[in-house]
Amino acid sequence: MRVFSVIASRIFLIECVVAAAITAGFARERGPRVEVSCPVPPSAVKLAEHQVLVYELHITNFDVAPVTLRRMEIFADAEKGKPLKSLSGDALSAAMIKIGSNMGMAGSTDASGAGSSQTIEPGRRAVVFLWIELAAEARLPESLRHRMVFAAGEPGKDAGNVAESALEDFPVPVSHEPALMLSPPFEGGVWLAGAGPGNDSDHRRSLMAIDGRVYDAQRFAIDWMKVGPNGDSHHDGTARNENFWGYGEAIHAVAEGEVTDVIDGIPENTPRVLPKPVTLDNISGNYVILRIAANRYVTFAHLQKGSIKVALHEHVARGTVIARLGNTGQATAPHLHFQVTDGNSVLESEGVPFVFAGFTDLGPGSVYELDKHSSASRTNSIPGNDEVIDLGVTKN
DSSP: OHHHHHHHHHHHHHHHHHHHHHHHHHOOOOOOOEEEEOSSOOBEEEETTEEEEEEEEEEEEOSSSOEEEEEEEEEETTOOSSOSEEEEHHHHHHTEEETTBSTTOTTOBOTTSSBGGGEEOTTOEEEEEEEEEEETTSOOOSEEEEEEEEEESOTTSSGGGOOEEEEEEEEEEOBOOOOEEEOOSSSSOEEEEETOSSTTOTTTTOOEEETTEEEOTTTTOEEEEEOOTTSSSBSSOSSSGGGBTTTTOEEEOSSSEEEEEEEOOOOOOOTTOOOSSOOTTTTTOEEEEEEEETTEEEEEEEEOTTOOOOOTTOEEOTTOEEEEBOOOSSOSSSOEEEEEESSSOSSSSOBOOEEEEEEEEEEEGGGOBTTBOOOEEEEEEOOOTTEEEEOOOOOO
8 A cells, every 4th residue: 555655646746747847838828808809890991192991999808807908009911010000098098988988088087197998897898999091002901910918907006017918919801892982972062071081080989789789880971061152061040951051952872773771751950959859760860771782882861851852772873863961860950971881771780981083172171261271182082080072063
């Protein structure tokens, strides 16, 4: 019995040494306890003189303590050199929102001065809105790699001793499907691209959770408001819809396609007064959806009651007048809500980019004056956030 006991002890000792050696040889850091997902791969679209890649990363904290995303670096393909973009501090905080808390409020800070939107509490999710600019002639990457550095615990407490961990090389494929070339929805004129494409645009950050999924149908959406000869969107006050230059403007099909959804009969709003209540059924007001390619749909929303001239399943040519600009649904003034998506739904679909063949960019609406504005010719481009553009006269 004693001999057997000694032998067994020796065997046990050998097994422990081997196990320790294996552990030492193959151990690696666990890394941050987070889940990261990219719901929709980015595809490039030209805006002004750049290509931009637009997408979101959803980060969920599976730890029992808060984690803070301190830094993010984004690389093209497998390149190990200079990142395409680096985010930290205020820039990273401005790009993030925490779901269910201050939605859409960029760059908020807590009492410690740390970026509160960068800190994700246990069981909570944050979204990072990414906008990567590339030179117009640059080669489009096949994928993007992300390096994310997290810090454990509460921000501002023992900042010098907080343990950091990194998520290395999180990959996101890049779509190479080109943006569709569309005609403008109006026959010329000067228009404001309200809440248009930009990383801090209200449309850009309008995430919607419906029927168990999260969508960003308005990723590239624009609220079009006409600018009149007085350099403003209206004249003689704002009490009447008729005082807005764009009210009743003819809206044209931006490409050949089939009408796949139509809603009419919702009454016009009084300017500055929303309908009560706003629901999923009336939020878009009167609208038309036009399928212009496989998995590509154009929405024209907030249309004037009784103005829709097309019917469900009707095939229309590019340039056909389909309705008139109104003030219906969730709208406080007459405008056209315009978006391109991958599905036949105003809200339950994903926004995709588009371009116009040409227009003149007259600069930001915030500083636009009739006799004092910039002027830049744009080709094969999407308009930017709150830019005033001159469409000239569209010939279809």
